[in-house]
Amino acid sequence: MPAPESSTASPAFARIVSELRRAGCVFAEEEAGLLIAEASNPIDLAHDVRRRVAGIPLEYILGWAWFAGRRVMVEPGVFVPRRRTELLVNEAAVILEAAGASQPRVVLDLCCGSGAVAAALAMRIPGLELHAADIDPVAVRCARGNVEPMGGHVHEGDLFGALPLLLRGRVQVLAVNAPYVPTKAIRTMPPEARLHESRLSLDGGADGLDVHRRLAAAAPEWLGPAGHLLIETSEQQALATASIVSAAGFTVRIVRSEELDGTVVVGALPDFAAALPR
Structure with missing residues (x-):
């Protein structure tokens, strides 16, 4: 899933990418773009980034997974479609x-x-x-x-x-x-x-x-x-x-x-x- 283009130009993007990389996220740029795009305000964004850095699966934070060309809702604890x-x-x-x-x-x-x-x-x-x-x-x-x-x-x-x-x-x-x-x-x-x-x-x-x-x-x-x-x-x-x-x-x-x-x-x-x- 590519990061939304608009998110990559935001001031928060580089900082979030750096945090995610330090946490071991392989696709830090894509994840940062998605977190920024989905957050409704800076407070929620900071909370979501902290959760991701702590190891919470990205899909649980977003509330959806990308599967077969569409979004599928995913709740915490539910198997994430591969x-x-x-x-x-x-x-x-x-x-x-x-x-x-x-x-x-x-x-x-x-x-x-x-x-x-x-x-x-x-x-x-x-x-x-x-x-x-x-x-x-x-x-x-x-x-x-x-x-x-x-x-x-x-x-x-x-x-x-x-x-x-x-x-x-x-x-x-x-x-x-x-x-x-x-x-x-x-x-x-x-x-x-x-x-x-x-x-x-x-x-x-x-x-x-x-x-x-x-x-x-x-x-x-x-x-x-x-x-x-x-x-x-x-x-x-x-x-x-x-x-x-x-x-x-x-x-x-x-x-x-x-x-x-x-x-x-x-x-x-x-x-x-x-x-x-x-």
Whole structure:
């Protein structure tokens, strides 16, 4: 996100950049421009700079994150959407567009966090029946602010237990950015994530794949004809995630984007494998 041009000429800009650099902010110029542009007065600006220097994630200070070409509201404690997750959006959009309007366009963003994936898909493809769900009440509240204005529905609960039964057997695209960090690896994460984001959004169990196993096992009964399961994972875990999805009866492929540094496992049930784009 480039800094607004007007902010770079303000007297406060150089001083704020210097403070942010000393605090270890890699993109100090961009962050300074955003902080200046978003602050309503000098007192608020000084407060925001102090919070950023103290390590509060920039997105929590601004109240939004930039994702898939638009602002997504983000509350403190809610998982901040990463650029790599745009690959999940892109792959889901390819499947939805290939299916055309003849298929029921029911989309489910599970482990939705802020609802960024659901909102991005709604912006790209009109006419979706859009659902999102998360176990974290704070994330659910945040997602409602992003998804409900797009005509979607947000549910609170543990994975498929959050969903209304009317969705069973109807979901065309199940897009998931579940927690996949191994428990012991959380301590190695950047402080902005480790100290400020909900543990529920990070911890994937001993090998990081506990939630992937639960998702793959239960997904078939929620998918409709030509339904697809898409799971974001890491490049290192991709083969293991793909094996889990395959063992649950899916035909699987792995999609990798070096530009976005993103990895997604895409699965279809055998009867619908021909619907997978090549």
